[in-house]
Amino acid sequence: MQISEIARECGFTIINRGEDIEARSVYCCDLLSIVMSNAPEGCIWFTVMGNVNSVAVSVLSDIACIVLAHGSSLDEDAMQKAQEQNVWILQTALPIFDAADTVNRLINA
Amino acid sequence: MNSLELRYTVDSEDFTLAGDAASRIKKKLKRMELSPDIIRRTSISLYEGEINMFIHASGGEIIVTVSSDEIVMKLIDRGPGIEDVKLAMREGYSTAPDNVRSLGFGAGMGLPNMKKYTDELEIESEVGVGTTVTMKIYID
Numbered sequence: 001m002q003i004s005e006i007a008r009e010c011g012f013t014i015i016n017r018g019e020d021i022e023a024r025s026v027y028c029c030d031l032l033s034i035v036m037s038n039a040p041e042g043c044i045w046f047t048v049m050g051n052v053n054s055v056a057v058s059v060l061s062d063i064a065c066i067v068l069a070h071g072s073s074l075d076e077d078a079m080q081k082a083q084e085q086n087v088w089i090l091q092t093a094l095p096i097f098d099a100a101d102t103v104n105r106l107i108n109a
Numbered sequence: 110m111n112s113l114e115l116r117y118t119v120d121s122e123d124f125t126l127a128g129d130a131a132s133r134i135k136k137k138l139k140r141m142e143l144s145p146d147i148i149r150r151t152s153i154s155l156y157e158g159e160i161n162m163f164i165h166a167s168g169g170e171i172i173v174t175v176s177s178d179e180i181v182m183k184l185i186d187r188g189p190g191i192e193d194v195k196l197a198m199r200e201g202y203s204t205a206p207d208n209v210r211s212l213g214f215g216a217g218m219g220l221p222n223m224k225k226y227t228d229e230l231e232i233e234s235e236v237g238v239g240t241t242v243t244m245k246i247y248i249d
Contacts, residue, residue: 036153049213051213052127052128053124059135
């Protein structure tokens with residue numbers, strides 16, 4: 001399922017748009033090295049870490065999209081980097097598990 | 110394919126610049142018709158090494174050489190050195206300070222990740238002198 005469709009179906013706020021590719025899986029973690037070690041390519045990554053390093057990890061690990069859960073926000077430097085690198089950033093007030101579970105059900109329906 | 114050498118100097122403690130070298134190198138590798146898997150493994154390994162330079166050594170130099178059969182990444186710093194390399198390689202062991210941990214680092218997975226994603230990893234380190242990390246990824 002395309003990221004724009006996931007954002008619309010789940011009611012997530014679009015913070016930044018990237019290329020509208022297909023997301024294949026979901027992954028949850030806040031520790032960046034563990035994300036780089038385990039997040040599958042093309043996944044939607046759920047985290048509360050809205051800093052510039054999260055954007056870098058997403059780009060370098062070929063993650064399809066970042067979803068900031070618990071209403072966490074993207075800081076200014078991260079926003080600039082996300083725009084420069086065309087990284088999808090979505091936001092939701094839902095807790096991480098609930099947000100990921102919603103997307104997981106949707107893409108596997 | 111002729112070999113290509115890419116050099117980057119990491120000279121800041123400003124974390125907003127961390128990952129800049131790895132991102133630039135990734136862009137260049139993408140233009141070289143390498144497989145996405147090799148590009149991804151190279152990018153992650155470089156980023157981990159670059160982050161270590163920021164955290165522990167306030168910078169250093171990154172030299173990446175791409176030839177027809179391998180990618181060699183050399184990360185050279187003049188930081189404090191690693192007292193016990195074997196301990197540093199252990200998953201979960203970290204000496205990262207609190208300010209870095211609050212950014213999502215310090216899981217003690219940096220060096221293990223570099224080992225996981227490369228075909229060869231060599232660490233030469235001397236306390237008070239610096240550390241040189243050499244990583245190789247084979248190209249089939």
